[in-house]
Amino acid sequence: xxxxxxxxKIGILVxxxxxxxxINLYLDSYKVKVINLCAIYVILGLSMxxxxxxxxxxxxxxxxxxxxxxxxxxxxxxxxxxKTMNYYMKPMVPFxxxxxxxFIFALLIGGLMAALxxxxxxxxxxxxxxDYLAIATLGFSEIIRIVFINLQSxxxxxxxxxxxPQMTNEFIAGKLGLASRTNLLWAWGIAILTxxxxxxxxxxxxxxxxxxxxxxxxxxxxxGINLFKHKVMSxxxxxxxxxxxxxxxxxxxxxxxxxxxxxxxxxxxLLIVVLGGMGNIYGxxxxxxxxxxxxxxxxxxxxxxxxxxxxxPALPGLRMVVFSLALxxxxxxxRDGFIKETLEKVRGRYAKNQ
Amino acid sequence: MLKINNMxxxxxxxxxxxxxxxxxxxxxxxxxxxxxxxxxxxxxxxVTGVYKPTDGEVLYGExxxxxxxxxxxxxxxxxxxxxxxxIRLFKELSVFDNVFIxxxxxxxxxxFSSVFRIPTYTxxxxxxxxxxxxxxxxxGLYEEREEKAFSLPYGMQRRLEIARAxxxxxxxxxxxEPAAGMNPQETQDLMEFIHNIKDEFxxxxxxxxxxxxxxxxxxxxxxxxxxxxxIAQGNPQEIQSDERVIEAYLGVE
Ligand SMILES: Nc1ncnc2c1ncn2[C@@H]1O[C@H](COP(=O)(O)OP(=O)(O)O)[C@@H](O)[C@H]1O
Ligand SMILES: [Mg+2]
Numbered sequence: 001x002x003x004x005x006x007x008x009k010i011g012i013l014v015x016x017x018x019x020x021x022x023i024n025l026y027l028d029s030y031k032v033k034v035i036n037l038c039a040i041y042v043i044l045g046l047s048m049x050x051x052x053x054x055x056x057x058x059x060x061x062x063x064x065x066x067x068x069x070x071x072x073x074x075x076x077x078x079x080x081x082x083k084t085m086n087y088y089m090k091p092m093v094p095f096x097x098x099x100x101x102x103f104i105f106a107l108l109i110g111g112l113m114a115a116l117x118x119x120x121x122x123x124x125x126x127x128x129x130x131d132y133l134a135i136a137t138l139g140f141s142e143i144i145r146i147v148f149i150n151l152q153s154x155x156x157x158x159x160x161x162x163x164x165p166q167m168t169n170e171f172i173a174g175k176l177g178l179a180s181r182t183n184l185l186w187a188w189g190i191a192i193l194t195x196x197x198x199x200x201x202x203x204x205x206x207x208x209x210x211x212x213x214x215x216x217x218x219x220x221x222x223x224g225i226n227l228f229k230h231k232v233m234s235x236x237x238x239x240x241x242x243x244x245x246x247x248x249x250x251x252x253x254x255x256x257x258x259x260x261x262x263x264x265x266x267x268x269x270l271l272i273v274v275l276g277g278m279g280n281i282y283g284x285x286x287x288x289x290x291x292x293x294x295x296x297x298x299x300x301x302x303x304x305x306x307x308x309x310x311x312x313p314a315l316p317g318l319r320m321v322v323f324s325l326a327l328x329x330x331x332x333x334x335r336d337g338f339i340k341e342t343l344e345k346v347r348g349r350y351a352k353n354q
Numbered sequence: 355m356l357k358i359n360n361m362x363x364x365x366x367x368x369x370x371x372x373x374x375x376x377x378x379x380x381x382x383x384x385x386x387x388x389x390x391x392x393x394x395x396x397x398x399x400x401v402t403g404v405y406k407p408t409d410g411e412v413l414y415g416e417x418x419x420x421x422x423x424x425x426x427x428x429x430x431x432x433x434x435x436x437x438x439x440x441i442r443l444f445k446e447l448s449v450f451d452n453v454f455i456x457x458x459x460x461x462x463x464x465x466f467s468s469v470f471r472i473p474t475y476t477x478x479x480x481x482x483x484x485x486x487x488x489x490x491x492x493x494g495l496y497e498e499r500e501e502k503a504f505s506l507p508y509g510m511q512r513r514l515e516i517a518r519a520x521x522x523x524x525x526x527x528x529x530x531e532p533a534a535g536m537n538p539q540e541t542q543d544l545m546e547f548i549h550n551i552k553d554e555f556x557x558x559x560x561x562x563x564x565x566x567x568x569x570x571x572x573x574x575x576x577x578x579x580x581x582x583x584x585i586a587q588g589n590p591q592e593i594q595s596d597e598r599v600i601e602a603y604l605g606v607e
Contacts, residue, residue, distance in 0.1 A: 197469060204468030205458050205479060208447070212455045215444035222402055222438075224430030224459025224522055233465055 006199060013192045020188050032184055034296050039187035040248045041288040043194045045272040047241030053278035055234040056214030061137030062269050064144040065114040065239045066246030067261035071155055072110035073247035074164045074256060076101045082163045089159060090152040103167050107247045114243025115236050122235040127228055148258045160257025167251050187248050194241060198281050210234050271327050355380040355558050356526060357418050361410035363396050370396040372582040383552060383559045385573035392579040394562045395439055398528050402436050403429040431459055433525035437515040437532060445504040449495055452503050452514055453486040456521025489517040508535050529561040533568050541565055545572050
């Protein structure tokens with residue numbers, strides 16, 4: 001039915017990937033970094049959209065799952081020297097000290113760890129209503145941060161980790177002399193795989209069942225859909241992708257610490273999802289790119305500004321104020337906004353089960 | 355096929371259904387009538403597992419096994435499906451998807467088979483698609499299959515709900531006021547349609563209805579509820595001449 005459309009989209013993605021490869025050769029390293037960050041936010045936006053947009057769950061724990069992915073990747077890929085350099089306050093546990101895996105395996109394990117935690121958090125909470133999920137995931141994400149601050153011999157506590165190795169690919173690096181730029185291909189390669197994954201997931205019967213749950217839980221249940229099983233599946237996959245996004249972010253930044261994974265990070269992703277449209281794959285991709293680029297472009301808002309006759313003092317956080325306002329405007333003016341859906345769900349729950 | 359034993363459903367102080375006992379035989383079309391607030395929808399909600407009865411039990415199947423402790427999705431898998439008095443479609447999804455999702459409960463393939471489109475999944479999906487298309491033709495909504503469910507007019511939404519319920523391959527179909535809001539011609543068509551699907555899919559049908567001509571016209575057996583109590587049961591002639599029914603219900607109308 002829509003088969004050709006799907007393949008066309010995939011074709012566009014492949015062309016885009018090749019385009020990126022070319023861009024990679026000519027742009028300066030700052031621009032490459034921004035483009036790289038776009039890919040990471042595409043993955044993160046899609047993972048949250050799967051949970052919140054497609055399945056209608058209200059999860060606020062993204063930063064926590066990202067932290068798990070980020071730390072896993074950092075710890076598993078850092079060479080011995082980097083580790084001894086980082087862990088000067090309290091030595092690292094010997095088992096992890098000597099553990100060293102190729103990037104792609106470390107990333108996969110990061111995703112799987114996040115998925116495991118997603119499952120462990122989700123399974124008890126998803127039996128209850130969504131309001132509990134929001135509270136539990138928010139709490140979880142904060143607890144993970146505190147735990148990471150205190151697990152000094154594993155995470156290096158609040159000092160964080162520095163000098164996380166880049167995602168180099170010997171072949172590409174050798175051939176093109178682009179050692180520091182293969183990140184981009186990894187990030188976008190994985191972002192495109194994620195987009196394709198989401199396309200196929202939502203096209204199939206399970207994806208449609210997720211949407212049915214979002215639309216009307218009572219009807220979905222009465223049609224034989226096991227709400228709990230499907231919610232756990234969606235939530236676990238979403239957590240996996242959040243872990244992958246977190247792992248890529250760790251490598252992209254080269255430095256991570258627990259303060260990075262505060263609620264503000266979850267909020268950024270929520271912003272992408274809301275602006276892109278709940279349950280809209282391509283909307284999310286576009287809004288992830290737009291927001292990431294805009295966040296960079298609007299960096300000047302945080303600094304002091306010179307208007308010729310007067311100079312404003314530096315206002316760190318003004319950027320976020322602007323974005324929060326954007327979120328509110330979208331929610332108020334866009335009819336299929338997030339708040340509206342959430343409110344309807346809440347109202348529906350208390351309405352009579354006719 | 356279905357047996358309700360001494361079932362009571364209480365909501366706080368309100369006794370919605372009081373010690374109801376009734377039985378439905380396989381292949382019957384059975385009606386449940388009574389004034390507004392009599393407890394009819396509550397009976398459906400208990401049978402489909404939306405509510406656990408305060409007291410008593412519901413038995414179902416050839417061997418009449420207890421189902422009143424099961425969650426709704428398991429009851430649906432056993433072959434009981436329903437429509438809702440206040441239509442509950444998957445509003446934002448297409449008409450086609452609404453029916454397609456109806457057969458998801460019979461899917462054997464797992465999630466990753468669906469994402470990677472493994473042949474065992476695509477084979478199952480093909481059957482689901484054909485079934486959905488067949489049912490859409492059957493209820494006359496094939497032309498509207500790409501439209502969103504909420505955009506359909508009311509009567510069509512009711513038919514779409516029946517198609518979605520049929521997609522679950524039920525043995526017992528519960529219809530909650532299927533003719534509500536329909537004009538006499540539509541009501542007439544609906545009666546024929548109900549007979550037709552009953553024969554084609556080998557169904558037992560249990561329906562709540564306010565239109566007397568529907569109930570009297572197609573139901574072999576009728577149960578009458580008033581304030582949660584079963585006040586009469588029998589065939590249409592018996593019900594029409596029952597003193598208590600006339601008093602409580604028919605006379606008032
Ligand atoms: N979830 C509920 N909570 C409280 N009271 C309910 C609930 N569902 C039904 N009732 C009450 O039970 C009684 C029967 O309702 P219902 O079964 O919907 O009647 P009918 O379908 O015959 O019109 C009504 O008094 C109604 O207010
Ligand atoms: Mg009712």
